[in-house]
Amino acid sequence: MYISSLTNRDNLDKRWYNTLVNHGTGGNSASCHNRAEDKAIMKTLLVTGSNGQLGRAVNREFAGSTEYEIYNTDVAEGEGIHALDITNVDQVISLAKELKPYAIINCAAYTAVDEQETKGDLAYKINALGPRNLAIAATEADSKLVHISTDYVFRGDGNRPYTEFDTTGPVSMYGRTKLAGENFVRDFAKRYFTIRTAWLYGDGKNFVKTMLRLSENHDEVSVVKDQLGTPTSTKELAKAIHYLIPTDNYGLFHGTCEGDTNWADFTEEIFRLAGKNTKVNHVTTEEYKKMNPQSTDRPAYSILDNYMLRLTGDFRFADWKDAIRDYINELQ
Ligand SMILES: NC(=O)c1ccc[n+]([C@@H]2O[C@H](COP(=O)([O-])OP(=O)(O)OC[C@H]3O[C@@H](n4cnc5c(N)ncnc54)[C@H](OP(=O)(O)O)[C@@H]3O)[C@@H](O)[C@H]2O)c1
Numbered sequence: 001m002y003i004s005s006l007t008n009r010d011n012l013d014k015r016w017y018n019t020l021v022n023h024g025t026g027g028n029s030a031s032c033h034n035r036a037e038d039k040a041i042m043k044t045l046l047v048t049g050s051n052g053q054l055g056r057a058v059n060r061e062f063a064g065s066t067e068y069e070i071y072n073t074d075v076a077e078g079e080g081i082h083a084l085d086i087t088n089v090d091q092v093i094s095l096a097k098e099l100k101p102y103a104i105i106n107c108a109a110y111t112a113v114d115e116q117e118t119k120g121d122l123a124y125k126i127n128a129l130g131p132r133n134l135a136i137a138a139t140e141a142d143s144k145l146v147h148i149s150t151d152y153v154f155r156g157d158g159n160r161p162y163t164e165f166d167t168t169g170p171v172s173m174y175g176r177t178k179l180a181g182e183n184f185v186r187d188f189a190k191r192y193f194t195i196r197t198a199w200l201y202g203d204g205k206n207f208v209k210t211m212l213r214l215s216e217n218h219d220e221v222s223v224v225k226d227q228l229g230t231p232t233s234t235k236e237l238a239k240a241i242h243y244l245i246p247t248d249n250y251g252l253f254h255g256t257c258e259g260d261t262n263w264a265d266f267t268e269e270i271f272r273l274a275g276k277n278t279k280v281n282h283v284t285t286e287e288y289k290k291m292n293p294q295s296t297d298r299p300a301y302s303i304l305d306n307y308m309l310r311l312t313g314d315f316r317f318a319d320w321k322d323a324i325r326d327y328i329n330e331l332q
Pocket of ligand 1: 076126
């Protein structure tokens with residue numbers, strides 16, 4: 001029905017491996033010379049959390065680039081992935097000084113929103129100190145820094161899309177730690193792009209795959225109808241990162257797909273596109289919390305306006321309905 005993440009991961013690993021082998025082995029001297037020349041002008045992108053949803057999308061976005069080469073890292077070493085724990089300031093600074101990357105793209109984070117309510121120390125280490133360390137390292141290595149944040153930095157009591165100039169007020173541990181990360185990046189990085197995104201789905205664990213999995217053995221699912229936001233594909237976000245990286249257009253950006261919806265309507269669209277008959281019960285957050293008491297608070301309204309992108313350039317995200325159609329087509 002849909003490609004398992006294992007299959008996608010295997011394909012991607014093979015591609016990373018091929019890239020490494022192609023860069024790392026001999027051949028005739030003329031092609032070696034050309035590769036050496038290419039390498040001399042290639043800009044290195046140091047990607048953290050490269051085995052996560054966004055990390056994989058960034059790899060796809062830059063695959064085959066003649067301008068950039070990727071150095072993949074994650075907390076766990078893997079094929080084509082070097083071990084780098086972003087919470088370890090010495091490791092982070094020494095790698096950045098050694099690689100002198102053109103840019104560091106921070107795709108690493110602690111994203112389990114409910115789980116981290118009771119794991120505050122870990123959440124602050126990964127979501128706040130991690131970006132702080134990368135910001136210090138980027139400044140020391142004279143690299144640009146791309147950092148990703150979230151719509152959950154807002155309280156969620158607004159009634160029009162939030163711009164980058166609106167006041168934050170997180171209601172969860174995830175939101176508070178991500179906001180602290182944003183602040184560290186602003187304080188310690190010289191040249192940075194912080195992009196707040198929302199409701200991400202891509203190659204990895206996400207809401208869309210959870211709903212598709214539930215539809216396999218459930219006739220109905222209950223999904224909240226009173227939390228508004230914008231589902232965003234990692235593919236679209238990776239395009240935005242590619243667009244911003246070569247520019248000097250630094251600062252804070254909102255980066256979500258266009259349009260908005262709620263989780264229940266989003267689920268109906270997923271099922272419609274995937275040809276599923278599972279019924280979606282539209283429930284309130286209060287009703288959902290009675291069924292799932294462990295679920296933490298989330299902003300009721302977190303629609304973001306990509307205001308800074310609109311003010312400063314011509315990059316536009318796809319509409320969320322087009323992006324989810326593209327994603328479901330790729331899964332099938
Ligand atoms: N997912 C969403 O709905 C959403 C919404 C808004 C914003 N965002 C933001 O978008 C960005 C990308 O999210 P995503 O969905 O791609 O996340 P993801 O799939 O959870 O990937 C995060 C990656 O970071 C790794 N990681 C965790 N701790 C680390 C550490 N100490 N050092 C290095 N790597 C570490 C994870 O490894 P393990 O899996 O082994 O822990 C994982 O590979 C994050 O900044 C997130 O906060 C996400």
